[in-house]
Amino acid sequence: MTALLELEGLAKHFPVRDALGRARGAVRAVDGVSLSVEAGTVLAIVGESGCGKSTLGRLALRLIEPDAGRLRFAGEDLRALSPRALRARRRDMQLIFQDPFASLDPRMTVEDAILEPLRLHDVVQRGGERARVRQLLERVGLRPDMARRWPHEFSGGQRQRIAIARALASGPKLVIGDEPVSALDVSVQAQVVNLLQDLIRELGLTFVLISHDLGVVRHIADRVAVMYLGQIVEEGPAAAVFGAPRHPYTRALLAAVPGTGAKAALVEGDPPSPIAPPAGCRFHTRCPFAEAVCRTEVPGLAGGEHRAACHLQDRLPPAPALRERVAGGERLRRLQAFFGAPAPQPEPTGETA
Numbered sequence: 001m002t003a004l005l006e007l008e009g010l011a012k013h014f015p016v017r018d019a020l021g022r023a024r025g026a027v028r029a030v031d032g033v034s035l036s037v038e039a040g041t042v043l044a045i046v047g048e049s050g051c052g053k054s055t056l057g058r059l060a061l062r063l064i065e066p067d068a069g070r071l072r073f074a075g076e077d078l079r080a081l082s083p084r085a086l087r088a089r090r091r092d093m094q095l096i097f098q099d100p101f102a103s104l105d106p107r108m109t110v111e112d113a114i115l116e117p118l119r120l121h122d123v124v125q126r127g128g129e130r131a132r133v134r135q136l137l138e139r140v141g142l143r144p145d146m147a148r149r150w151p152h153e154f155s156g157g158q159r160q161r162i163a164i165a166r167a168l169a170s171g172p173k174l175v176i177g178d179e180p181v182s183a184l185d186v187s188v189q190a191q192v193v194n195l196l197q198d199l200i201r202e203l204g205l206t207f208v209l210i211s212h213d214l215g216v217v218r219h220i221a222d223r224v225a226v227m228y229l230g231q232i233v234e235e236g237p238a239a240a241v242f243g244a245p246r247h248p249y250t251r252a253l254l255a256a257v258p259g260t261g262a263k264a265a266l267v268e269g270d271p272p273s274p275i276a277p278p279a280g281c282r283f284h285t286r287c288p289f290a291e292a293v294c295r296t297e298v299p300g301l302a303g304g305e306h307r308a309a310c311h312l313q314d315r316l317p318p319a320p321a322l323r324e325r326v327a328g329g330e331r332l333r334r335l336q337a338f339f340g341a342p343a344p345q346p347e348p349t350g351e352t353a
């Protein structure tokens with residue numbers, strides 16, 4: 001297998017200024033991330049709101065400039081490319097945004113929106129562009145005659161299909177989907193996920209799925225990287241991460257998803273500030289299993305298929321045996337805080353609050 005996308009020690013720190021414009025530290029949004037995405041596979045990046053997923057996605061495509069680290073696409077150093085060479089390379093790397101209401105220009109017809117990347121990257125011979133637009137619309141499940149309509153005439157799900165057609169227009173090898181279905185009605189989410197899955201298979205796409213929805217992730221990911229406070233705490237094949245999570249944070253994430261069978265002590269409190277993340281393992285301030293060593297040591301490379309997993313992994317009790325510590329409404333509130341979104345319904349525990 002060959003890696004299409006390789007990140008090594010990637011970092012992005014956003015400066016923080018006070019009301020008078022004075023420097024007041026930096027948000028360490030992405031803080032030393034190394035990942036490799038094999039061609040033709042789906043890697044999911046999961047983690048709670050604010051952990052740095054979107055920033056990482058943008059860095060990976062060099063839509064924003066990293067402060068440090070290496071970034072390679074098909075073996076080529078993306079950071080070394082001139083602006084012109086990078087623009088040409090964008091043909092191969094596309095992003096699907098979360099909000100289909102914001103990502104389509106209301107002043108452009110659907111046809112013009114899809115023609116733009118076709119023309120920019122000179123993908124189709126002159127004269128064949130409009131036929132290509134119609135083909136793309138059909139491929140994403142829309143009628144070709146919808147090409148002349150305006151974005152406001154479409155539902156959220158249809159708009160996201162248009163955004164997908166636009167992202168695919170240049171024939172990319174790599175697509176990053178930043179929460180591509182989370183702004184959609186629950187009733188249409190599955191349809192768009194299935195469409196993405198079909199396109200990934202049919203076109204042999206390499207796909208990076210940024211999502212806090214572990215149900216979607218479990219459905220389509222080959223590998224999963226779990227992010228916490230700007231770093232990857234665990235990475236491995238999806239079946240292993242879901243079936244035998246090794247980091248307490250991963251277990252807490254899985255425990256919040258109904259139907260996984262996993263139960264773990266939910267993490268307590270709010271995440272620490274990304275301006276001054278804790279030393280050692282960044283999760284130790286909320287980890288129910290933290291030991292003294294966690295305050296100083298960063299989890300190292302673990303053996304086997306997993307990378308960057310917790311040193312406690314072999315001593316943690318099996319996930320289903322862990323007891324939840326928070327019950328009823330309090331648990332729901334914490335889940336809500338945890339995901340920054342409507343919380344999934346908790347499974348009945350058989351316990352009284």
Ligand SMILES: Nc1ncnc2c1ncn2[C@@H]1O[C@H](COP(=O)(O)OP(=O)(O)OP(=O)(O)O)[C@@H](O)[C@H]1O
Nearest residue numbers: 014027029048049050051052053054055056274340
């Ligand atoms: N342009 C920016 N300037 C300053 N801080 C930023 C900027 N973009 C992101 N951040 C901060 O970086 C951190 C990571 O944000 P990011 O959006 O990457 O996280 P996320 O995991 O994608 O969260 P969400 O799911 O809520 O979008 C947050 O603390 C955020 O406030």
